[in-house]
Amino acid sequence: MDLVEIAPQAVPPVCKVIDYGKFLYDIQKKEKLQKKKQQVIVLKEIRLHPHTDTHDLDFKARHAANFLEEGNKVKVSVIFKGRELAYTEQGEDLLNRFIEKVEDIAKVEQEINFEGKTMHTILAPNKTKKKK
Numbered sequence: 537m538d539l540v541e542i543a544p545q546a547v548p549p550v551c552k553v554i555d556y557g558k559f560l561y562d563i564q565k566k567e568k569l570q571k572k573k574q575q576v577i578v579l580k581e582i583r584l585h586p587h588t589d590t591h592d593l594d595f596k597a598r599h600a601a602n603f604l605e606e607g608n609k610v611k612v613s614v615i616f617k618g619r620e621l622a623y624t625e626q627g628e629d630l631l632n633r634f635i636e637k638v639e640d641i642a643k644v645e646q647e648i649n650f651e652g653k654t655m656h657t658i659l660a661p662n663k664t665k666k667k668k
Contacts (some may be wrong), residue, residue, distance in 0.1 A: 551666070578608045579658070583615055584634070586626040593630070597637040604642045604661040613656040627655045 539568040563586050580603045582596050585604035600610045612634055631648050638659060646658040 579611055580608050582614050583656045586620050586623050601638055610659045615652050616653045629658055
């Protein structure tokens with residue numbers, strides 16, 4: 537048996553006479569349980585270009601739908617190269633079509649914005665339930 541300080545921040549500090557090994561075991565068990573209950577959200581990225589065709593857009597939308605159903609967030613980016621920067625409205629139109637394809641299972645968390653040579657938006661799942 538050991539004298540263990542339970543609450544050092546209390547006035548006066550709280551101490552108990554218990555088995556120190558069992559005390560450490562209980563603390564580790566509580567931390568493990570809290571970690572288990574914690575939900576980890578991963579940000580997946582889908583990259584497009586302004587001239588991405590319809591079939592490719594559908595294919596990538598299906599991938600995004602799978603990510604969203606797993607409970608992950610999806611960042612959809614349109615990357616512009618060289619003279620493509622003159623056609624930013626095509627990139628915005630592409631992102632809007634992408635959002636329409638997944639709007640039944642996702643909501644827009646961050647609106648479309650333009651940074652450097654990329655235009656992106658972030659989509660979050662409507663329901664946080666994970667499929668296993």
